[in-house]
Amino acid sequence: MTTGIRRRMGVEERRQQLIGVALDLFSRRSPDAVSIDEIASAAGISRPLVYHYFPGKLSLYEAALKRASEDLAGRFVEPHEGPLGARLLRVMRRFFDFVDEHGPGFSALMRGGPAVGSSATNALIDSVRQAAYVQILSHLGVQDPPARLELVVRSWISLAESTALIWLDGRRIPRGELEVQLVHDFAALAAVSAAQDEEMGTLLRGMLKDEPDDGPFADLVTRLISLAS
Amino acid sequence: MTTGIRRRMGVEERRQQLIGVALDLFSRRSPDAVSIDEIASAAGISRPLVYHYFPGKLSLYEAALKRASEDLAGRFVEPHEGPLGARLLRVMRRFFDFVDEHGPGFSALMRGGPAVGSSATNALIDSVRQAAYVQILSHLGVQDPPARLELVVRSWISLAESTALIWLDGRRIPRGELEVQLVHDFAALAAVSAAQDEEMGTLLRGMLKDEPDDGPFADLVTRLISLAS
Numbered sequence: 001m002t003t004g005i006r007r008r009m010g011v012e013e014r015r016q017q018l019i020g021v022a023l024d025l026f027s028r029r030s031p032d033a034v035s036i037d038e039i040a041s042a043a044g045i046s047r048p049l050v051y052h053y054f055p056g057k058l059s060l061y062e063a064a065l066k067r068a069s070e071d072l073a074g075r076f077v078e079p080h081e082g083p084l085g086a087r088l089l090r091v092m093r094r095f096f097d098f099v100d101e102h103g104p105g106f107s108a109l110m111r112g113g114p115a116v117g118s119s120a121t122n123a124l125i126d127s128v129r130q131a132a133y134v135q136i137l138s139h140l141g142v143q144d145p146p147a148r149l150e151l152v153v154r155s156w157i158s159l160a161e162s163t164a165l166i167w168l169d170g171r172r173i174p175r176g177e178l179e180v181q182l183v184h185d186f187a188a189l190a191a192v193s194a195a196q197d198e199e200m201g202t203l204l205r206g207m208l209k210d211e212p213d214d215g216p217f218a219d220l221v222t223r224l225i226s227l228a229s
Numbered sequence: 230m231t232t233g234i235r236r237r238m239g240v241e242e243r244r245q246q247l248i249g250v251a252l253d254l255f256s257r258r259s260p261d262a263v264s265i266d267e268i269a270s271a272a273g274i275s276r277p278l279v280y281h282y283f284p285g286k287l288s289l290y291e292a293a294l295k296r297a298s299e300d301l302a303g304r305f306v307e308p309h310e311g312p313l314g315a316r317l318l319r320v321m322r323r324f325f326d327f328v329d330e331h332g333p334g335f336s337a338l339m340r341g342g343p344a345v346g347s348s349a350t351n352a353l354i355d356s357v358r359q360a361a362y363v364q365i366l367s368h369l370g371v372q373d374p375p376a377r378l379e380l381v382v383r384s385w386i387s388l389a390e391s392t393a394l395i396w397l398d399g400r401r402i403p404r405g406e407l408e409v410q411l412v413h414d415f416a417a418l419a420a421v422s423a424a425q426d427e428e429m430g431t432l433l434r435g436m437l438k439d440e441p442d443d444g445p446f447a448d449l450v451t452r453l454i455s456l457a458s
Contacts, residue, residue, distance in 0.1 A: 111351070122340070147399075147401035147402050148402060150395070151392065151395050151396075151402065151407075154391065154395055155388055155391045155392050155395060158387055158388065158390075158391035159384055159387065159388050159391075161387075162383065162384045162387035162388075163380065163384050166379070166380050166383055166384060167380075170376075172376035173376050173377060173380065177425060178380075180425070181421055181422065181425060184421040184424070184425075185417075185418060185421055188414075188417035188418065188420070188421050189388075189414060189417065191417065191453060192410055192413040192414055192417050192449065193410065195413070195449060195452030195453050196406060196409070196410060196413075196452065220421065220424060223424030223425065
C-alpha cells in the first residue's frame, strides 16, 4: 500500500481472496459475530466493494463453507496401503487438525449457525459426510454395503462429529486420546453389529485380519482384556 | 356438527386442539408439506381462525415441537430398579416407539426442517438431549461426571439419534435389533473409554457389577467371545 502501487485483482482472484479472508475470520470466531465491515477491513477493501462480489454475508459464508468442505473432504483421502487401523488413525489426526483450525466456525455450523436451514449449507454438510462414507467403504473394499454396515459407518461418522464438537467445548480431553478413541469406537461399533449378524461378522474378520500386534485395534483388545480381568 | 349444536372451545383448549392436530399432521408427512389450510380443515375450523390462535405456521410448528419434546423427554424416565442394561433397553423401546410414531416429522426436524435455525427449535432439541443426559447420569448414580464420562454419554446420545434417523430411511433393519444394538453400543463406547482411562474403568466395573447373566450386557460379551473364537 505504501508504495502507492496497488495491483488490481481480477474478479475471480478477488472473490477467492475474500473467501479466504472470511473463512479465516469465521474460523476464529463464531460467524454470527463477524461483520461485513470486518471482512472488508481485513481484505483491505471497502464495504461496498465486498457487496460487489458477494450480494450478502450469507453468500460469502456459503462460499467460505464450500472451500472448508472441500478442504475437509480432501483430508479424508488416504493411500490404500498398510493396516486399516493405522490408516483411520491418520485420517482422524487430519480431521482433528481441521477441527482445531476452524473451531468456532465448526461449532457454530454444526450447532446451528447463521446459515443453517439454508439448503446450500445442509447440502455441503451432507456432501462432506458422504465423502467420508465413500472413503471408508473404499478402504473396506466394499462396493455394495449391506444395511448394517451402512448403519455402522454412517452412525460412526456422526459419532466422530459429536466427539469433535464436545472436545471443542472446553478441550478437557487431549485430542490425541480422542483420535485413538474414535478408531477404537469404529471397531467397537462394528463388533457390536457383528455380534448380532453373521454377514457383519465375516466383514469384521476380514477388516481385522491384517491388523498388526501393535496397531490400534490390537491395542483395544489388549486393553479390554486387562479391563475384564 | 349435524346436531346444529357446536360447543365453543375456550382459547387454551382450542390452542391445545390445534397443536394436537398439527403434531399429528407433522408426524405423518414432512412439516414442509403440511399447509395451514390442511391444519384448519383437520381441526374443523377456518384458516383465519387458525391465525387467530397462532400468528403463522412457524409458531404452530414450534408449539407442536414443544409438545413432542416433552412427550419424548417423558419417555426417558425409568424407575431406578433392576439391572442397568434392562432399564436402558426399555428406554430404547420407548424411544423407537416415539421415532416410529413421528417418523417424517422427526426426520425433517433432525435433517434441517422448516424451523431449523430458529433458536427456539434448537433450544427444544437441546433440552431433549439434556433430559436424556440427566436421566442416564442419574441411573449411573453419578452427580459430577468426569469429562470422559460426559463425552461417552453425550456422544452415545447423538449415536442414538443418528441410528434412529438411518433406520427411518427405509427401515431396512428390524427396530428391535437396533434397540438392543444401542444398549450394546453404550457398553462398547464406555468400554473403549475405560480401556484408556482408569477412572472410567472403575465406573464401568461399577455399572456392570449387577448385570445378570441373561441381560443385554452379558449377551454382548458372550457374542463377542464367540466372534473372536
